[in-house]
Amino acid sequence: MSARAGFIMCAAGIVLMCAMDAVAKTLGASFTTFQVVFLRYLGAALWLAVWIALTGASWPRRADWWPQLQRAVLLVITASLFFFAVARLPLAIVAALGMTAPVYVTLLGGLLFKERLGLSVFAVLALGACGSAIIVLGGGLQQVVGSTGEPLAWLAAILAPLTYAFTVIALKHHSKREEPAAMTLGQSFLAALLVLPLALGDWPAFDARLAGLSGLIGFLGAVGFLLLVHGLKRLPVAAFAVLDYTALIWAAVFGFVFFHEVPGPQLWVGGPLIIAACILNARLSAGAGGSVETEAAVAEMPEGEASTR
Secondary structure, three states, X not given: OHXXXXXXXXXXXXXXXXXXXHHHHHHOOOOOHHHHHHHHHHHHHHHHHHHHHHHOOOXXXXXXXXXXXXXXXXXXXXXXHHHHHHOOOOHHHHHHHHOOXXXXXXXXXXXXXXXXXXXXXXXXXXXXXXXXXXXXXXXXXXXXXXXXXXXXXXXXXXHHHHHHHHHXXXXXXXXOOOOHHHHHHHHHHHHHHHHHHHHOOOOOOOOHHHHHHHHHHHHHHHHHHHHHHXXXXXXXXXXXXXXXXXXXXXXXXXXXXXXXXXXXXXXXXXXXXXXXXXXXXXXXXXXXXXXXXXXXXXXXXXXXXXXXX
């Protein structure tokens, strides 16, 4: 029963995070990228504060402000890249490219912390790179309304999982004393403060629709993260890793339903190559006695959070 509950929680969390991406894409038509990032993290911080107050969970501690600030900087960079891309490219394309983050984590672990890298790791990296190249060079999707395919958006979609990999590395080497909700509240609040100067300027008039979506993006991010964390307590990381790949399907569904985006063959060729690279990377890490903390951090990408935003 516990494993089943974990499966349901993780599945629901993935759906909510993909829905958050769809909301971000919608808001991107009215707000600047930095304004969307501000709304996302401020909203998440407020909802998490309510959750902590109602449940009696731990609040962020003053002693943890420095690692939270470091992660906040990385999260602002990652979310800005991701939301810039998702506002200009189809959801499924950005989601597929975002799945390369776990492979980058392994590579950065070797480059930055001298962890052993074998030829198999570079083979996995090459496989993921091939999948990404097929998606990018193939144009991603058939021509759809709102898909400009501009070079900066493609570059942002490629860089977002790389910068998120640095965030995962930071999580690995920071203190494990922080509670998940307190950790996320602290870094979300600091991220909102950091991006606020960049979000200043002309804001559109808030009608009922924009106000509702502005509150919804933070709610989906906060609840989706909590579901993922609590689900992971009941579900093996390996099982979640497989479940997380359904984010690509949900991204395609939301893109089709809300934005009329029709996936082309490039996505269904390049996407499986990226997923295969991540599966092989996870197996290689497990076989080499990889860090449990790293695997847990990768699995908890909230962008599947498991995501890059």
